[in-house]
Amino acid sequence: MTVDSSAASEPRRSAAGKAGTTGSKTGTKRTTRTTSRSTTRAATGSGTRTSTDPELVQLLTPEGKRVKNAEYDAYVAGITPEELRGLYRDMVLTRRFDAEATALQRQGELGLWASLLGQEAAQIGSGRATREDDYVFPTYREHGVAWCRGVDPTNLLGMFRGVNHGGWDPNSNNFHLYTIVIGSQTLHATGYAMGVAKDGADSAVIAYFGDGASSQGDVAESFTFSAVYNAPVVFFCQNNQWAISEPTEKQTRVPLYQRAQGFGFPGVRVDGNDVLACLAVTRWALERARSGEGPTLVEAFTYRMGAHTTSDDPTRYRGDEERLAWEAKDPILRLRRYLEASNHTDDGFFAELEAESEALGKRVREAVRAMPDPDKFAIFENVYADGHALVDEERAQFAAYQASFADVEGV
Amino acid sequence: MTVDSSAASEPRRSAAGKAGTTGSKTGTKRTTRTTSRSTTRAATGSGTRTSTDPELVQLLTPEGKRVKNAEYDAYVAGITPEELRGLYRDMVLTRRFDAEATALQRQGELGLWASLLGQEAAQIGSGRATREDDYVFPTYREHGVAWCRGVDPTNLLGMFRGVNHGGWDPNSNNFHLYTIVIGSQTLHATGYAMGVAKDGADSAVIAYFGDGASSQGDVAESFTFSAVYNAPVVFFCQNNQWAISEPTEKQTRVPLYQRAQGFGFPGVRVDGNDVLACLAVTRWALERARSGEGPTLVEAFTYRMGAHTTSDDPTRYRGDEERLAWEAKDPILRLRRYLEASNHTDDGFFAELEAESEALGKRVREAVRAMPDPDKFAIFENVYADGHALVDEERAQFAAYQASFADVEGV
Amino acid sequence: MAAEKMALAKAINESLRRALDSDPKVLVMGEDVGKLGGVFRVTDGLQKDFGDSRVIDTPLAESGIVGTAIGLALRGYRPVVEIQFDGFVFPAYDQIVTQLAKMHARSLGKVKMPVVVRIPYGGGIGAVEHHSESPESLFAHVAGLKVVSPSNASDAYWMMQQAIQSDDPVIYFEPKRRYWDKGEVNTEAIPGPLHKARVVREGTDLTLVAYGPMVKLCQEAADAAAEEGKSLEVLDLRSVSPMDFDSIQASVEKTRRLVVVHEAPVFFGSGAEIAARITERCFYHLEAPVLRVGGYHAPYPPARLEDEYLPGLDRVLDAVDRALAY
Amino acid sequence: MAAEKMALAKAINESLRRALDSDPKVLVMGEDVGKLGGVFRVTDGLQKDFGDSRVIDTPLAESGIVGTAIGLALRGYRPVVEIQFDGFVFPAYDQIVTQLAKMHARSLGKVKMPVVVRIPYGGGIGAVEHHSESPESLFAHVAGLKVVSPSNASDAYWMMQQAIQSDDPVIYFEPKRRYWDKGEVNTEAIPGPLHKARVVREGTDLTLVAYGPMVKLCQEAADAAAEEGKSLEVLDLRSVSPMDFDSIQASVEKTRRLVVVHEAPVFFGSGAEIAARITERCFYHLEAPVLRVGGYHAPYPPARLEDEYLPGLDRVLDAVDRALAY
């Protein structure tokens, strides 16, 4: 039994292939619809958020009932039970990995961890929509997307352990390094997408960011550049309701997906706890990018179930009720209910997954504990690609200084 | 006969007073309308600008015919012939001042000049909509707005002559210094407006910026802040079709006024060469701000008739036809036709204005030529409000160094 | 309760509280400064007591935070803005150096910019990237800004009071790894002017100059050196711009040797300016070149390497020995 | 046509043309660089010849320009971006110091950032605010960036070739007031490595160090001093990061006196780093402290005052006299 993420990559490719064959021009109509209601809101002039959420794309209800959606059903029409089980497995293993990392932080093995708990559907659904040649620009919380891209999860832990600032080769899996400074990567994604277009390739690019990030000037500039150059990029905003202690109302007074329209491309809100809907909507958006229709904004409406990071104490700024309400919409439970009701699974599947889960946890634990501290001289490595006289000088001084201790110890 | 701008300030106050009494809630409906059509455009996914302009608010046709507008007529309903003549006078004198400054640059009296030629209606219309207690944040081209605010036009010339970086007290006329770095002032305006709201005042703030500036992250952030805090600010974008050599398509693929909606406040496009429409729409927007309805974006659709600045050579990037087409929509000619058709003027008015114009030109010429170079020690003045030891030290060294020449000369 | 022992972070909290209390124009703004009380709890309880129109959770946009603070200052407010971590100040850098720093001069003195920018800075807390930088040079080079950094609770309290009272923009660098260090704070007696250095410890053989987090290290180094019979004078600079060169000069004229210690990279760091100026002022007094101990010309490394990157006791003592060997 | 006399701006234009021609991955991006050919005509004719997908007029957003250039570099392109004037680089500062500079190290060398950021800089052209600044210190302090500035047409040509070929981000400061100065450019012979200083004029009594626009001034100063019988050596640094300290040291060991000249403010400027390091390296050789001539700690003044603010012949000679008087 394999417990690395590459085992999960099969459904991704085949599914994406199918999506590519379905129509892609339906977006035009939808945007019109979703934004027309926003207009009313926008024009009220009120700074407060109303409690009713605007319509979002949902294919699975919280109870696990499959609901029809005329516009997006096509994007998951051919999905097989095996693929559905694959999505379930991805979410379960991702959550398990995440829990393990949180535990490792508590044990002092990691300095920090940013949990994705609650956001599995948004990440697995969108991640599985990507094609191998697509390029992903994550924030610092996209462990589920990394999983879909085949990045070994233990690689994600290096920066949180403090042994590096990013432990994987972005080009091996077309999964860029985590970006901590909020919003910056949306411009990198846009530039990358401009390059894709220049190359005449039909790959797409997807940039992840948060509700908080939506306020950064860089994100707006990436909207402008991508629209002006019609770059094949999908902006995937996980609105998990919180930016550390700040609720989304501190960033915007209208639903975030509406932001796109004023830049000249469509925005859509999807139920971020519905993995099927996330898969469908992201496939649609990526398809638009591929076929030359330019950027799209997808707002995945979800919830950060845990703390912002292990350093955070959410009890200081939010109540339990909110969390409880969202627990009822749990992404994993929802798909499980659907799978069970559809008889797509049996007890063996769940038992095997549980074992796989345990094995993954164990592998992660062992890998982290075995992760060595970097060599001291790593400080001076890779500062430049072509070298720099001062770095050489300082490295030499450092070596001499280190050697002076060796001398002392040698005495 | 006075030739300073304060003489023109009377119509402003009285007119604004009237506007304040008309209804202010009509904006909601309009935005809905203007943005719903934008949606269609936005969703086409095309990166190219269509040649048909979206509907804009117009009260005077290029031929000077007054056309009805159900939503905005109310804002200029009570306007008197005298006030109309005032607007005309403002535009003529502003254009004259501007031409004089351009000439002075050619003569070497100024290092640079940024001409407003063609944008008189946008500036006078919006400027005259402001109330004395409102606060204005200009770019570097708002000579017409400065005029409306009562800033002595000769004060504007200091920075273009190179004797200072801003020659007026912003608080004397609630007219901030020119801001050269594109877009920055929109945040200052937003912060100022947040302060107005905190103070419980019913003043409003207006921030000017260009079509090019709309791409800057700071402008987007000012939209976010103003929306979230519901700040009483009007964003007045003069879309003069060009950002130096770049046409507006290089900044956006949909009309700029639509940008606002995604941030949760209304945007409207007004004929920027129609002074009456600019007055009405800006009054409406300022009224919204005053009455707690938050920010508004006004896009004044106009044209930069001249070069970007005296350093620029527009023949390198645009043809004459475009200019000729816009000349037919000249803001001054348009109002003159209307005034004449309405019998609001006689030959005496024009003759007197011509004389006033001449006198203004003369005064500006003389003032500039008499403008002394700053004292050398001005370098060290006002770097800090509370002083700084290093500045004191360098000033003293500079003084000693200067004195050493005096010694030599003294010998 | 004139004098009380409190942690450095708490001293800043108390100082902000006092400012909010005594001047209705003082505002506190930033990400998570309100309900959460800041990720380091420096603004803990302030929103509860002064309301959310005085203690303001802002959108997540640093340029917007500083840009709107400028506008609020133009309206007569005195905003104290927080940048959550050192590495996140750069989105606001344009507004700080182009607008905040220059507005007073641009207006020929007509408008004032009483804005304090609080930046928790420096390393030593085992954090991830962008959470441990020391960018003070990048602000000190810019005319129009004042740059200060307290090293202890009392200074943290009083320098904040003075920064808020200043009509100039002050970049207030908080030594985050010292947030929990306790010290006596006398809330009634102003210790002295904001930009004056303080002799922390007298000595005769060599002067150690530092500010912020490195002052404590230099004190420890002086202790260690004393055991070897070397008498080090320790100067807490407190202010990076303006810099109290007179006090450094006075010390160096006595000790004739100078070592500067800061976390920021040495190349184009504060040590360069100090070395250049003090060498000019004390050319005939110096028995050794001014030596600098600081970060390397490399991005701040991952946490497991920061002890190698940061100046530590041994590196300071090594520089002391080298200076004394001349 | 191996060697040809051309203006410095034209030399950059030719160099960009050659790069665009020889490497399809090279792009030119910026505001007005396309149809207009740049406000200084440095990119004149390039869009016409290489098309608007190679020579790209961008939206007016500096952070976006650098941020998308980073993305293009990740895709394998080699963007040369223009910042229209020195004072407008700050909106891009975050992307430059936080992303562009650090991406190579962050990825443990897996991705390269071959991006050139062209910045016309410095004063002396009678411009309005923000058009005359010299912010090189603010980039040199940041590890991961290389910072260069040519002083003449030949260097402008070749250093641009080398900057584009470099796999590291290079901040390429163009001395805008020298754009129209003509010089011989041999397009076939590389004069030497990008980061090596060049002795412009040999001398024995004192070394003048400069780069970019101030090299010419230092040559004039050396001429004037020669008439008074003083022999000055003039060194063109060419590169601010890395800095060729070896060449400075070699010169100072000979002349024993050093004056550094730059337009940027002295406080925390290049001169500080040079003074600190050379004093350390040449402590027993120096007969006088390293003196610095540069801008004052004040915003760049209005044009009518810039001659007082900028280092001029007299101020350089005054410093030379002071150094020689020790």
Ligand SMILES: Cc1ncc(C[n+]2csc(CCOP(=O)(O)OP(=O)(O)O)c2C)c(N)n1
């Ligand atoms: C420019 C910048 N400012 C501040 C921070 C500190 N910070 C880290 S995460 C975060 C909140 C981000 O919220 P959001 O974008 O909603 O993403 P989420 O953490 O909810 O996934 C903040 C303020 C940062 N990383 N970068």
Ligand SMILES: Cc1ncc(C[n+]2csc(CCOP(=O)(O)OP(=O)(O)O)c2C)c(N)n1
């Ligand atoms: C941040 C910044 N980048 C570049 C410039 C150089 N610049 C001055 S004006 C201008 C064009 C501005 O166009 P727009 O906003 O449309 O205003 P307009 O000049 O047309 O009134 C540019 C690029 C600048 N002043 N600031």
Ligand SMILES: [Mg+2]
């Ligand atoms: Mg969030």
Ligand SMILES: [Mg+2]
């Ligand atoms: Mg324009």
